[in-house]
Amino acid sequence: MIANEETLKNLMVRAQKGDKQSYSVLLEQTGRWLGRYFSNKIASDAIDDLIQETLISLHRKRDSFDPTRAYLPWIAAIARYRWVDKLRQTYKHQAGTLDFDIAEEGHEDVVGAKISIDRLLTMLPEKQAEVIKLVKVEGYSIAETSDKTGQSESLVKVNVHRGLKKLATMIESE
Amino acid sequence: MQNNFSIDDLVNDLTPVKPMNINKGLALPAVIVTAFAALFISQLGLRSDLAAGNPAPLILMRGGILLLLGFATAHAVVHMAQPSVGKGNQGWIWAVGAALLFPVSALIVAISAISSDMPVTVNTGWYCLKMCLAASAATAIPMVLWLRKGAPTSLERAGWLTGLAAGGLGAFAYSFHCPFTKVMDISVWYTAAIVTSSIVGRLIVPRLIRW
Numbered sequence: 001m002i003a004n005e006e007t008l009k010n011l012m013v014r015a016q017k018g019d020k021q022s023y024s025v026l027l028e029q030t031g032r033w034l035g036r037y038f039s040n041k042i043a044s045d046a047i048d049d050l051i052q053e054t055l056i057s058l059h060r061k062r063d064s065f066d067p068t069r070a071y072l073p074w075i076a077a078i079a080r081y082r083w084v085d086k087l088r089q090t091y092k093h094q095a096g097t098l099d100f101d102i103a104e105e106g107h108e109d110v111v112g113a114k115i116s117i118d119r120l121l122t123m124l125p126e127k128q129a130e131v132i133k134l135v136k137v138e139g140y141s142i143a144e145t146s147d148k149t150g151q152s153e154s155l156v157k158v159n160v161h162r163g164l165k166k167l168a169t170m171i172e173s174e
Numbered sequence: 175m176q177n178n179f180s181i182d183d184l185v186n187d188l189t190p191v192k193p194m195n196i197n198k199g200l201a202l203p204a205v206i207v208t209a210f211a212a213l214f215i216s217q218l219g220l221r222s223d224l225a226a227g228n229p230a231p232l233i234l235m236r237g238g239i240l241l242l243l244g245f246a247t248a249h250a251v252v253h254m255a256q257p258s259v260g261k262g263n264q265g266w267i268w269a270v271g272a273a274l275l276f277p278v279s280a281l282i283v284a285i286s287a288i289s290s291d292m293p294v295t296v297n298t299g300w301y302c303l304k305m306c307l308a309a310s311a312a313t314a315i316p317m318v319l320w321l322r323k324g325a326p327t328s329l330e331r332a333g334w335l336t337g338l339a340a341g342g343l344g345a346f347a348y349s350f351h352c353p354f355t356k357v358m359d360i361s362v363w364y365t366a367a368i369v370t371s372s373i374v375g376r377l378i379v380p381r382l383i384r385w
Contacts, residue, residue: 018190027181052179057385059184061325063191064256077257081327115259171327174260 002036003029009071016062027055030075037079041117042086042137054082073174076115080171083117087136088164114174123170128163131156136164194324199252200245202316203343207244210309210347218351236276236360237349243273243368244342251317251335255324266335273342273368280361295354299363302352306367310337310344314375321383329380337375341368
């Protein structure tokens with residue numbers, strides 16, 4: 001079971017004061033939370049890397065947490081930033097292994113729909129979101145994605161590029 | 175998986191940190207703007223109407239709009255260092271809207287060709303532009319350092335806003351000396367300074383604050 005917002009926030013406040021025990025629990029709990037957050041949003045073999053990168057960002061940027069505000073929206077902003085950054089890298093894996101639309105059971109209870117990655121993707125035009133899921137998340141080639149969506153190959157490339165650029169501007173949107 | 179990653183290493187590396195404070199982030203740009211205003215006044219002189227205690231209404235309006243634009247956008251920049259999903263900070267958009275008053279006025283003046291406001295003063299204008307940009311560059315430095323310390327998630331927007339804030343504040347500092355009295359001169363040269371600063375911010379700042 002993952003700690004709730006209030007507990008995580010208290011742990012983070014103590015961590016900012018240098019409490020190592022609280023920090024250890026916070027990192028462990030946040031790591032588990034991130035595992036669910038990124039579940040089905042990137043290839044399973046890339047999730048561990050993404051969680052680690054996000055935790056390292058948490059560590060480096062821990063003074064950017066405002067103790068008067070909530071913890072989960074803060075870590076979600078960092079997680080989304082790392083996720084988009086990962087998608088923008090030339091990242092490939094075996095295609096067809098994810099069911100993007102099915103979230104893990106209980107995911108929404110823990111994360112909150114407003115700060116989820118699904119929510120972020122719904123803000124994109126449908127055609128851009130579709131090709132990003134296929135090419136960048138599920139790992140299909142441009143040609144395969146073109147066949148699946150009916151978009152020309154050049155349009156797939158343009159939509160992936162534009163969609164990722166737009167995602168990068170909407171990280172903090174809910 | 176990254177081979178060298180360990181939660182224990184992060185825990186062992188933990189040191190106490192003070193949460194970033196918005197007021198602290200705004201203080202240094204404010205100090206630099208004040209210092210540049212003092213420098214312009216001491217080296218180039220205070221505008222004669224300001225010195226006489228009888229400023230023209232247009233000049234007061236110009237100062238107010240530049241300060242509003244600079245402060246609202248600097249506030250947004252400083253906020254961007256502390257990310258949070260759902261945190262709206264769109265106040266700067268209204269300040270930009272207010273600042274558009276000058277270029278729109280210039281356009282109307284140009285179209286209606288009001289003789290007393292034409293043509294634009296070129297030599298003094300170039301000088302004004304250079305001084306504004308010098309003050310803007312100095313004002314941008316603490317904002318960039320603040321963003322580097324924090325975790326801005328929209329790098330391009332942070333670049334635009336840093337340039338816009340620095341442009342507005344730099345122009346405000348120079349406005350204490352600036353001898354212009356015509357809306358056309360003010361609109362053309364101040365708009366040029368702010369737009370140039372914004373473009374430079376967009377081009378340079380994202381590379382400096384990537385994390």
